[in-house]
Amino acid sequence: MEKTEQTKPRVGISTCLLGFKVRYDGGHKLDHFLADTLGQFVQWVPVCPEMEAGFGVPREAFRLVGEVDSPRLVTNRTAKDVTDRMLAWTRQRLAELEQESLCGFVFKAKSPSSGMERVKVYNPKGVPVKQGVGIFARAFMQHFPNLPVEEEGRLHDMVLRENFIVRVFAYSRWREWLQNNPSLGGLMDFHSRHKLLFMAHQPGLATELGGLVARASQHALDEVLAEYEERFMALLHRRATHRTHTNVLHHVMGYFKKELAGEEKAELLEVIENYRRGLLPLVVPLTLMNHYQRMYPHPYLERQVYLDPGPLELQLRNHV
Numbered sequence: 001m002e003k004t005e006q007t008k009p010r011v012g013i014s015t016c017l018l019g020f021k022v023r024y025d026g027g028h029k030l031d032h033f034l035a036d037t038l039g040q041f042v043q044w045v046p047v048c049p050e051m052e053a054g055f056g057v058p059r060e061a062f063r064l065v066g067e068v069d070s071p072r073l074v075t076n077r078t079a080k081d082v083t084d085r086m087l088a089w090t091r092q093r094l095a096e097l098e099q100e101s102l103c104g105f106v107f108k109a110k111s112p113s114s115g116m117e118r119v120k121v122y123n124p125k126g127v128p129v130k131q132g133v134g135i136f137a138r139a140f141m142q143h144f145p146n147l148p149v150e151e152e153g154r155l156h157d158m159v160l161r162e163n164f165i166v167r168v169f170a171y172s173r174w175r176e177w178l179q180n181n182p183s184l185g186g187l188m189d190f191h192s193r194h195k196l197l198f199m200a201h202q203p204g205l206a207t208e209l210g211g212l213v214a215r216a217s218q219h220a221l222d223e224v225l226a227e228y229e230e231r232f233m234a235l236l237h238r239r240a241t242h243r244t245h246t247n248v249l250h251h252v253m254g255y256f257k258k259e260l261a262g263e264e265k266a267e268l269l270e271v272i273e274n275y276r277r278g279l280l281p282l283v284v285p286l287t288l289m290n291h292y293q294r295m296y297p298h299p300y301l302e303r304q305v306y307l308d309p310g311p312l313e314l315q316l317r318n319h320v
Contacts, residue, residue, distance in 0.1 A: 158319035196306035
């Protein structure tokens, strides 16, 4: 697979996850995978809503109160409503983050300001339901609807982790391409490079996205690019499955059908079948595919993002 230099994606993150002592109790929530492993390949942009909004460290803890869809942010002990102050800071911070060229965000789970989902919201009787979204997290996701977002807790799930990282790097490539005089021909090239990746995530949506590219000349380029970005990020949000990966592997194998000997074909089919049955991780058939690509190079496969998922240290394709 042809290697191309890619700028490290800039990714927002709740500051406490990097080990900074900014939590209400003066502590942190250092996540070693994020700080030590993924941090080698992305540029973190730390954000701590409660500290940056001026509430200090340590501070009285907050919680969400009221309606699930529009809760208020109040202090735990004194019940002081600080929602308006937090929202005013949030509007300013989102405007600043527009200039950061972010390619994703990792939120702190369960936080009343930064939790992405299942945050406790207390009703007037003090009974919580885990259906809320943090004040800042909700505003961020509404402001940047195409950006990949996750919580550190969910990233312990290897399938969710892989999907998030794939989306971050895909969005980074997209942003990088947009900065380099985008054109219709360039869009067709970008789409071609990602075609197998799209097929692995959702074949039907991949076909629809290809149709958008095919009809692009009939519309204004800026409108096409905006729609393409929205749809291709929605497509990658759909997690790939053993079935869809298997279909792509058979598709890739077709490029070698004239070169492979009978025993090589049988071995490759066996490996693909064992992956389909869940007996092998995806990295095994992909390693074999890359071996044959080096032996019998094909120009189309040479440029496919699917065959080069990312740095070995991130162990992508090892757990899916």
